[in-house]
Amino acid sequence: MNILVTGATGFIGTNLTRELRKQHNLFVLGQFEGDHEKLGLPGIVMTDDIQPLADYIKSNEIEGIIHLASLYLTVHTPDQIKDLVFSNVYFGTAVLEAASIAGTVKWFLNTGSIWQNYNVKGPRYNPVNLYAATKQAFIDMAKYYSDVFGIRFCTLKLCDTYGPNDTRRKLFKLFKDYSESGEVLNMSPGEQKLDLIYITDIVAGFSHLVDLLANDEKLSDEYVLTSGHQIPLRELARVFCEVSDRKLNIQWGGRPYRDREVMVPWIGVPLPGWKAMVDIKKGVRLFLGED
Amino acid sequence: MNILVTGATGFIGTNLTRELRKQHNLFVLGQFEGDHEKLGLPGIVMTDDIQPLADYIKSNEIEGIIHLASLYLTVHTPDQIKDLVFSNVYFGTAVLEAASIAGTVKWFLNTGSIWQNYNVKGPRYNPVNLYAATKQAFIDMAKYYSDVFGIRFCTLKLCDTYGPNDTRRKLFKLFKDYSESGEVLNMSPGEQKLDLIYITDIVAGFSHLVDLLANDEKLSDEYVLTSGHQIPLRELARVFCEVSDRKLNIQWGGRPYRDREVMVPWIGVPLPGWKAMVDIKKGVRLFLGED
Numbered sequence: 001m002n003i004l005v006t007g008a009t010g011f012i013g014t015n016l017t018r019e020l021r022k023q024h025n026l027f028v029l030g031q032f033e034g035d036h037e038k039l040g041l042p043g044i045v046m047t048d049d050i051q052p053l054a055d056y057i058k059s060n061e062i063e064g065i066i067h068l069a070s071l072y073l074t075v076h077t078p079d080q081i082k083d084l085v086f087s088n089v090y091f092g093t094a095v096l097e098a099a100s101i102a103g104t105v106k107w108f109l110n111t112g113s114i115w116q117n118y119n120v121k122g123p124r125y126n127p128v129n130l131y132a133a134t135k136q137a138f139i140d141m142a143k144y145y146s147d148v149f150g151i152r153f154c155t156l157k158l159c160d161t162y163g164p165n166d167t168r169r170k171l172f173k174l175f176k177d178y179s180e181s182g183e184v185l186n187m188s189p190g191e192q193k194l195d196l197i198y199i200t201d202i203v204a205g206f207s208h209l210v211d212l213l214a215n216d217e218k219l220s221d222e223y224v225l226t227s228g229h230q231i232p233l234r235e236l237a238r239v240f241c242e243v244s245d246r247k248l249n250i251q252w253g254g255r256p257y258r259d260r261e262v263m264v265p266w267i268g269v270p271l272p273g274w275k276a277m278v279d280i281k282k283g284v285r286l287f288l289g290e291d
Numbered sequence: 292m293n294i295l296v297t298g299a300t301g302f303i304g305t306n307l308t309r310e311l312r313k314q315h316n317l318f319v320l321g322q323f324e325g326d327h328e329k330l331g332l333p334g335i336v337m338t339d340d341i342q343p344l345a346d347y348i349k350s351n352e353i354e355g356i357i358h359l360a361s362l363y364l365t366v367h368t369p370d371q372i373k374d375l376v377f378s379n380v381y382f383g384t385a386v387l388e389a390a391s392i393a394g395t396v397k398w399f400l401n402t403g404s405i406w407q408n409y410n411v412k413g414p415r416y417n418p419v420n421l422y423a424a425t426k427q428a429f430i431d432m433a434k435y436y437s438d439v440f441g442i443r444f445c446t447l448k449l450c451d452t453y454g455p456n457d458t459r460r461k462l463f464k465l466f467k468d469y470s471e472s473g474e475v476l477n478m479s480p481g482e483q484k485l486d487l488i489y490i491t492d493i494v495a496g497f498s499h500l501v502d503l504l505a506n507d508e509k510l511s512d513e514y515v516l517t518s519g520h521q522i523p524l525r526e527l528a529r530v531f532c533e534v535s536d537r538k539l540n541i542q543w544g545g546r547p548y549r550d551r552e553v554m555v556p557w558i559g560v561p562l563p564g565w566k567a568m569v570d571i572k573k574g575v576r577l578f579l580g581e582d
Contacts, residue, residue, distance in 0.1 A: 050369040078341040078388050085381040089428060090373060093421075097369050118438075125431065126438060130384075133435040137380060137428035140416065144424040147409075147417060148551065260439065 001214055002027065002061050006095060007068030007111075008043075009035050011166045012202055016066070017041065019203050020210070027060055029053070029095065031069065050094050054101035064214060065099060066109045066206065067092055072168075074258070076130045088134035089141060096145040105151055107213040109206065110142065112157040114195070114224060117266035128260050139221075155222040156209055159265050163199030164287055171196075171233075172240065172287050179246035186254025188261065190237070193230035195265040198278035198286065201225070208274045223271035230265055231280060243284045292505055293318065293352050297386060298359030298402075299334075300326050302457045303493055307357070308332065310494050311501070318351055320344070320386065322360065341385050345392035355398045355505060356390060357497065358383055363459075365549070367421045379425035380432060387436040396442055398504035400497065401433065403448040405486070405515060408557035419551050430512075446513040447500055450556050454490030455578055462487075462524075463531065463578050470537035477545030479552065481528070484521035486556040489569035489577065492516075499565045514562040521556055522571060534575040 001024045007013045008028045017026055017039055028036035028043030036043025044056045056062075071087035073080060092110070099105035115128035116136050127133040139155055146153040162172050171194070178185040197205075205225045212219060231239075234252065241248055278286065292315045298304045299319045308317055308330055319327035319334030327334025335347045347353075362378035364371055383401070390396035403426050406419035418424040430446060437444040453463050462485070469476040488496075496516045503510060522530075525543065532539055569577065 048370075048373070050372070054369075078345075078385075078392065081341070081384055081388055082339070082381060085376065085384060085432075089380055090376040093372055093376060094369075097372055101369065125434065127431075127435045130432070130435050133432045136431040136434075140418075140427040140431055141376075141421070141424045143416065143427075144418045144421050 001025070001063050003064045003066060003210070004029055004057060004062045005066045005068065006091070007070060008039055008041070010068060011163070011168060012161065012199070013068045014039065015163065015199050016068070016203050016206050020207060027062060046091070046094070050098050050101070053095070053098040057098055057102035058104055061104050062099075062102065063104060064107045064109065064210065065095060065105060066210070067095065068111050070111065071131070073131050074129060081130065084130060084134050088131070089137045092138045093141045096142055096151065099151060100145055100149040107152040107154070108142065109209055109213060110139065110153060110155040112139070112155040112222060114157050114159045114266045114268065115262065116157065117268065118260060118262065120264050120266045128262055152213055152219070153221070154209065154213060154219050156206065156271065157222055157224045157268060158202070159195035159197065159224070159226060161197055161199060161202050162283065162287060164289060171236065172284065175237065175240045175248060176288070179244065179248050182249060184249050184251050184254070186251045187233070188255055188257045189253045190234040191232055192257070192261055192263045193232050193265060194236060195227050195230050196236070196280060196283070197225055197227050197276055198283040201227075201276040201278055204277070205271055205274050209271060212273070220269055222268070224266070224268040225274070226267050226270050227276040229280070236280070239280055240284055243281050244288055244290070292316070292354050294355045294357060294501070295320055295348065295353045296357045296359065297382075298361060299330055299332070301359060302454070302459060303452065303490070304359045305330065306454065306490050307359070307494050307497050311498060318347075318353060337382070337385070341389050341392070344386070344389040348389055348393035349395055352395050353390075353393065354395060355400065355501065356386060356396060357400045357501070358386065359402050361402065362422075364422050365420060372421065375421060375425050379422070380428045383429045384432045387433055387442065390442060391436055391440040398443040398445070399433065400500055400504060401430065401444060401446040403430070403446040403513060405448050405450045405557045405559065406553065407448065408559065409551060409553065411555050411557045419553055443504055443510070444512070445500065445504060445510050447497065447562065448513055448515045448559060449493070450486035450488060450515070450517060452488055452490060452493050453574065453578060455580060462527065463575065466528065466531045466539060467579070470535065470539050473540060475540050475542050475545070477542045478524070479546055479548045480544045481525040482523055483548070483552055483554045484523050484556060485527060486518050486521050487527070487571060487574070488516055488518050488567055489574040492518075492567040492569055495568070496562055496565050500562060503564070511560055513559070515557070515559040516565070517558050517561050518567040520571065527571070530571055531575055534572050535579055535581075
C-alpha cells in the first residue's frame, strides 16, 4: 500500500516507519525541509498552499494516511494557543482537504489521547487539558471529510508510551537521569496510576489498525491502546530500581499533584486483535538497553 | 450586568446590542480598530496578545460574554480553511482563555448553527459543511474552559435569520433585487424547507438566554431557535410576491441543488420560554419596510 505519514520524525513516527516500510510504500509529509531525507523516505513539505499536497497524494496514489503530527503541551500558556490550534486542528484538516481533492485516499488513521477523557466513569468527552481539547476538535473537523468524501476515519487513542531514544522528557528518562546524578527528585505523592506501553507494542498496534482499515473491517470511530495494567507511579519507581539495580532518591510529595492530575487512566474500547507483549519489567530493561 | 460582545458589528450583533444596551453595560470585542466606536460603545480590539483582553475583562468586571463573531462560508475553498479555523476555532478559544485569566466571567453564550446537524433523524453531530464543523470544534475547545474554570457555556443554534439592513446576500434580498430588475432568477427545484426567523425574534431569543444564564437557571448545553414552521422555498417565493405585490421571474430547477442541500432543517431542543412572534408574512412586510 501507498501510505502517507505525518509526524514521521517523532518518537512513534521513527519507530513506526522503520517497521511499516518493510511492507508498504511510505511517503512522509514533513513540517520542515529535510524531514523525509532524514528518514530516507520520499516526502513533501507542508506549505500554506494545499494544492501541491493534493497533487502529491494523487500522483503517488496514496491510499491511506497515518496522522501522528501533534503539538503536545501538558500545560499551555496563552501565547501557545495559536500554535496548538494550528498544529492540532488546522494541520490535519488541511491534510484531509488535500486527500479529498486527490480522491485516492480510502482511510485516515488519526492519533488521539486518553486525556480526551478525564472522567474515567463516563464515555463522554471531558478533556484533561487544552491539548486534549484540540485532539477532540480535530476529530470533529474530520467528521466533515469522512461524511462527505467517505474517507474511513479512525482514531487510535494512546496512553503513555516509552522506549529507547525518546527525546521527550518522560518518566523513565527522568528516573535514569536522577539515578545517575543521585540528586533528590521531587515528585508528587505518587498515587496516580499510569498505563504505559512499550514502543514496539505501540508500533504493532498502529500496524494492526492499518490492516483493519485497509481490509475494510467494520470498525468503531476510535480504539484505545491499553497495556491492561494501571500501575501507581510509586510502584513504577520501585520496578525501575529493582530491574536496573539503581537507587532513586525520590522525595514523594515534594511537589503537589498537577491541577487535573490523571489519577486513573481512561480505558475506553481496546483495539481488538492486539495485545501488549512487553510487560513493565521487560520494558524497563529494553529502555535501559540491558536486554 | 457587564457583558462583552464579539461580532457586534454584524447583522445580529448590531440589532442585539441596540436592544441589550438598554438594560446592560455592553463592551465590544472588535476585530478592527473602530468597531466599537461605530456602535457608540466602549470596546477593545483583539490582538495576538491575549493578556490585554484578560486585563480589560477583569478591569471592567465582565460577567458574561456573547460570542457572535464568525466566518460564514457555505462552501469553502482550500485556501479559506486557515481563516475558517482561525476565526471560528482559535478566536473564541482566545476569548475563553482571557476570561479564565480574568476570573470574572460567569457565563459564555455561544452561537451555533443547525447546520451542525445535517441528519435530521439523529441528535448526533453531522456537519453540513466545513463551517459547521468549525462550530462544533469550537464547542470542544470550550468544554475545557467550562470544565476547568466553571464558566457556564451554552450554545444557541440558529437557523436562517432575516431582516432589514442585512448586508448578507440572503434569500429575501435576492427576491427584492430580482423583483426590481425583472431578470430571470435561476433557482434549485425549490422543494427544500427553510426555518426563517425575523431579527427581532432572534434578538429576543438571545436576550432571553442571557437572562437564563445570568440567573443560574439549570440549562442544557445547547438550544435551538426555531420558528416552529418549515416552509418550502417555492412557498416563500409565493408569500414574497403576495405580500409585496411584486412579481418574480424564477426559473425553478434552473440550477441544481447544492451538494448536501439541507432539505429539512434540524430542530433539536427549542429554547424554553421563547417563541417567535413575527410570522413570515409580517416578517416580509417588515423586511420591505412596509410595516
